[in-house]
Amino acid sequence: MFYNSTTQQLNNSTTQQLNNSTTQQLNNKMPNLSYWEQNSFIGRPDLLVIGSGIVGLTAALEYRCRFPQVNILVLERSPIAAGGSTRNAGFACFGSISEILADLENHDEQTVIDLIKSRWEGLDRLRKLVGDQNMAYQDTGNYELFRDRDDDLFQKCQAAIPRLNELMETATGQRQVFKEVSQSISRLGLGQTRELIWNKAEGMIHTGRMMHTLLSLARKADIHVLNGVTVTDLSTQNNQVSVVLDNGWEIEASRVIVATNGFAQQILPDIAVKPARNLVLVTQPITGLKIKGAFHCDSGYYYFRNIDNRILLGGGRHLDPKGEETDQFGENQLIKKALIEFLETVILPEQPLKIDRWWSGILGVGTQKKPIIEKHHDRLVVAVRMGGMGVAIGSSVGVAAVDKLILDTPD
Numbered sequence: 047m048f049y050n051s052t053t054q055q056l057n058n059s060t061t062q063q064l065n066n067s068t069t070q071q072l073n074n075k076m077p078n079l080s081y082w083e084q085n086s087f088i089g090r091p092d093l094l095v096i097g098s099g100i101v102g103l104t105a106a107l108e109y110r111c112r113f114p115q116v117n118i119l120v121l122e123r124s125p126i127a128a129g130g131s132t133r134n135a136g137f138a139c140f141g142s143i144s145e146i147l148a149d150l151e152n153h154d155e156q157t158v159i160d161l162i163k164s165r166w167e168g169l170d171r172l173r174k175l176v177g178d179q180n181m182a183y184q185d186t187g188n189y190e191l192f193r194d195r196d197d198d199l200f201q202k203c204q205a206a207i208p209r210l211n212e213l214m215e216t217a218t219g220q221r222q223v224f225k226e227v228s229q230s231i232s233r234l235g236l237g238q239t240r241e242l243i244w245n246k247a248e249g250m251i252h253t254g255r256m257m258h259t260l261l262s263l264a265r266k267a268d269i270h271v272l273n274g275v276t277v278t279d280l281s282t283q284n285n286q287v288s289v290v291l292d293n294g295w296e297i298e299a300s301r302v303i304v305a306t307n308g309f310a311q312q313i314l315p316d317i318a319v320k321p322a323r324n325l326v327l328v329t330q331p332i333t334g335l336k337i338k339g340a341f342h343c344d345s346g347y348y349y350f351r352n353i354d355n356r357i358l359l360g361g362g363r364h365l366d367p368k369g370e371e372t373d374q375f376g377e378n379q380l381i382k383k384a385l386i387e388f389l390e391t392v393i394l395p396e397q398p399l400k401i402d403r404w405w406s407g408i409l410g411v412g413t414q415k416k417p418i419i420e421k422h423h424d425r426l427v428v429a430v431r432m433g434g435m436g437v438a439i440g441s442s443v444g445v446a447a448v449d450k451l452i453l454d455t456p457d
Contacts, residue, residue, distance in 0.1 A: 077294035077295065077296070079295060087270060087272070088119065088295075088297055089117045089119075090117065090298055090299065090300070091117045091118060091119040091297065091299040091300065092113065092116035092117050092118065092299070092300045092301065093106065093109045093113075093116065093117075093118045093119070093299070093300070093301050093302075093303070093451075094118075094119045094120075094121065094287070094289060094297065094299035094301070094302045094303075095118070095119070095120045095121070095302075095303045095305060096120075096121050096277050096289070096302065096303070096304045096305060096306055096313070097120075097121075097122065097127070097129070097304070097305035097306040097307070097309075098120050098121075098122035098127045098261070098271055098273075099127040099129055099130065099131030099132075099257075099305065099307065099436070099440065100131045100172070100256075100257075100260065100436055100437065100440030100441060100444065101305040101307070101429050101430075101432070101436070101440045101441075101443050101444045101447070102120055102122075102127075102303070102305035102444065103120065103260040103261065103263075103264050103269075103444070104175065104260070104440065104441040104443075104444030104445060105303050105305060105429065105444035105445070105447045105448050106118050106120050106264060106267075106269045106444075107175070107260075107263055107264060107267055107269070107444075108444060108445045108448045109448050110267045110268075110269060112448070112452070117270075118267075118268075118269045118270070119269075119270050119272065119297070119299070120264065120269060120270065120271040120272070121272050121275050121277060121289075121291070122271060122272065122273045122274075122275070123273075123274070123275065123276040123277075123306075123309075124273065124274070125273050125274060126257075126273075127257065128375075128407075129306065129307050129308055129309060129407065129408045129409075129410075130307060130308065130407045130408060130409050130410075130432070130436050131253075131257055131436060131440070132253060132254065132257050133253075133326065133405055133406070133407030133408075134253055134407060134436065134437060135253075135326060135340075135349055135350075135351060135358055135360050136250055136251045136252060136253040136351065136353070136358075136437075137188070137248070137250060137251075137340050137349060137351070137437065138169055138183065138248060138249040138250060138251050138437060138438070139165075139188055139245075139248045139249075139340070139342075139435075139437075139438065140162050140165035140166055140169070140218075140247075140248065140435070140438050141161075141162065141165070141346070141435075142188070142190045142245065142342040142345065142346045143190055143203045143206070143207075143210060143224055143243050143245065144190060144199055144202075144203055144342075144345040144346070145342075145345055145346045146158065146162070146210060146213075147202060147203060147206055147210070148345060149161065149415065153415070155213065158213070159213060159216055159217045160217075161415055161416070162213075162214065162217040162218065163217040163218065164439055164442060165435055165438035165439055166217060166218045166247075166438075167442060168435075168438045168439040168440070168441055168442035168443075169437070169438050171441045171442055171445070172256075172437065172438075172440070172441040175260075175263075175441055176256050176259045176260065176263075177259070180255060180256070180259040181251045181252055181253075181255050181256035181259060182251060182252035182255055183249060183250075183251050184249050184250045184251070185249045186248075186249050186250050186338070186339040186340060187244055187245060187246045187247070187248060187249070187339060187340075188244070188245045188248035188249075188339065188340045188341070188342065189227070189230075189234075189242050189243070189244055189245070189339060189340070189341045189342070190203070190242070190243045190245070190341070190342045190343065191231075191236060191239045191241070191242055191341055191342070191343050191392070192239070192240055192241040192242070192243075192343075193238050193239060193240060193343070193392070194238065194240050196240070196241075196343075196344075197240065199345075200240070200241045200243075203243055204226060204241075204243070207224045207225070207226070207243070210223070210224055211223055211224055214247070218247060220246070220247045222246070223245055223246055223247045224243055224244070224245055224246075225243070225244050225246070226241065226242070226243050226244075227242050227243070227244040228240070228241045228242050230242055230244075233336065234336055234337055234338075235336035235337065235394070235395075235397075236337075236392060236393065236395075237391050237392050237393075237394075237395030237396075238391055238392050238395070239392060248340065249340070250339070250340050250351055250353075251437065252353075253437075256437075275291045275292065275293060275295070276291065276292040277289055277290070277291060277292075277313055278290050278291065278292050278313075279313075280302065280304075280313060280314070280426065282423040282424075282425060282426055285300070285425070286298045286299065286300060286425070287299050287300075287301070287302040287423070287425050287426055289302065299425075300425065301425045301426075301427075301451055301452075302425065302426045302427070303426075303427050303428075303429055303447050303448075303451060304426070304427070304428045304429065304430065305429050305430065305444070305447070306430065307319070307408070307409070307410035307430045307431070307432055307436070308320075308321035308322065308373055308408035308409050308410035308411075308430075309321065309373050309408065309410075310410060310428065310430040310431075311373075312373065314422070314428060317418065317428060317430065318412050318413075318414075318418065318431070319410045319411070319412050319418060319430050319431040320371055320410070320411055320412060321371060321372055321373035321408050321409070321410065321411075322363060322370055322371060322408070322409040322410070322411045322434075323363070323370045323371075323372050323373075323374070323375070323376070323378070323406050323407070323408055323409075324360055324361060324363055324370070324406060324407050324408075324409060324434075325360060325361075325362060325363075325377060325378060325381050325382060325385065325404065325405075325406050326358065326359070326360035326404070326405055326406065326407065327358070327359050327360070327385060327386075327389070327401050327402075327403070327404050328353070328356050328357070328358045328359075328401070328402050328403055329356045329357045329358075329389075329394075329399050329400060329401055329402055330356065330399070330400045330401070330402045331354065331355040331356055332355055332356060332357065332394070332397070332399060333355075335352060335355050335356075335357070337350070337351075337352045337357060337393065337394075338352055339351065339352070343388075343392070344361075344364065346361075346434075347361045347362065347363060347364040348360075348361040348362065348385075348388060349361050350389075350393055356402070357389065357393055357394065357399075359385055359388065359389055359393065360385075361385070362378075362381035362384050362385050362388075363381070365380055365381050365384055366378055366380055366381060373408050375405075375406045375408070376406060377404060377406065382404070386401075389401075409432065409433070409434050409436075410430050410431045410432055410433070411431065411433050411434065412431050412433070414431075415433055416431075417429065417430065417431045417432055417433070417439060417443050418430050418431045419443060419446045419447055419450055420450070421450055421451075425451075427447050427450045427451040429443050429444065429446070429447035429450075
């Protein structure tokens with residue numbers, strides 16, 4: 047009796063494990079859409095957008111404006127668009143003075159003017175689409191700070207101010223954009239800072255409010271956004287694109303835009319964009335915080351700002367570029383230590399502070415500054431490689447992707 051009882055328990059246990067395993071597999075894979083899912087949530091999208099960041103949502107909204115009656119579906123791998131659109135620092139910027147100088151060393155002047163103009167016009171497009179109030183836009187300007195060890199770089203930047211002001215006026219219409227304001231160092235309470243150059247034409251936004259508004263606009267435009275699904279494969283045949291998801295679904299769409307930026311190689315391995323992880327922190331509220339506005343240092347590789355009486359600081363990717371060439375979220379301890387040191391010695395020297403949270407975001411970068419907006423098929427366009435300028439150019443890239451998609455595309 048004891049043997050039989052034990053055997054029965056083992057059999058029941060094994061059966062239960064098998065049942066649990068089978069149930070788990072069924073939960074992970076649902077290859078057959080129900081009638082309701084197919085009819086009310088999926089259909090056969092006229093446009094399917096992969097990625098619900100700035101580029102993807104702008105593309106979907108632009109397509110809706112041109113084609114009011116069609117079915118538009120957006121797929122997002124994360125609960126919230128978690129590449130760069132919701133994980134950036136909220137800078138409405140087009141490039142610090144040292145970044146623009148570096149661009150002039152590697153590109154002809156007209157190319158640099160075109161780059162700045164595209165960023166300037168992209169910011170204007172985003173502001174008109176979302177509304178300044180809806181993303182808490184602040185016309186604060188932007189400072190670039192130079193420490194003692196940056197003296198050679200500062201001398202180059204200072205000498206270039208007249209030339210760059212002319213270039214900026216050509217690109218943006220704004221006069222006297224750059225100005226040395228080193229007298230503001232003590233007012234801002236900065237440590238280890240020798241010089242400051244101010245850029246009057248940049249500003250700050252509230253990233254969360256911006257993305258919340260874009261999602262609200264998409265819902266009002268009857269654009270369906272599905273979260274928590276990952277695209278594993280794309281194939282094109284005749285007049286359709288087949289999109290395979292990790293849950294086993296296969297969706298057929300008339301047209302597709304891939305707007306996954308730093309994650310693009312997961313779907314299209316040969317695309318010329320590399321992931322680049324950036325680490326960011328935000329402090330707990332600080333009483334009497336002197337820092338007001340947005341700041342760059344080390345040619346834009348460090349960046350910080352005030353938000354809700356806190357300091358938000360990110361960057362440091364240049365300290366370990368190979369280590370940060372990854373599409374995996376996480377913390378690089380070398381960079382984490384450097385950010386803490388920068389926070390304690392440069393931004394808030396000798397002030398008590400506590401860090402509230404850390405996070406990382408994934409950028410899409412490459413050997414060229416220009417984004418990739420390319421057709422990979424008559425019905426498939428890729429719009430990626432924002433180069434860390436997604437806030438500035440994302441909305442323009444989304445519109446350009448729609449232009450590219452419908453140009454000479456069969457009905």
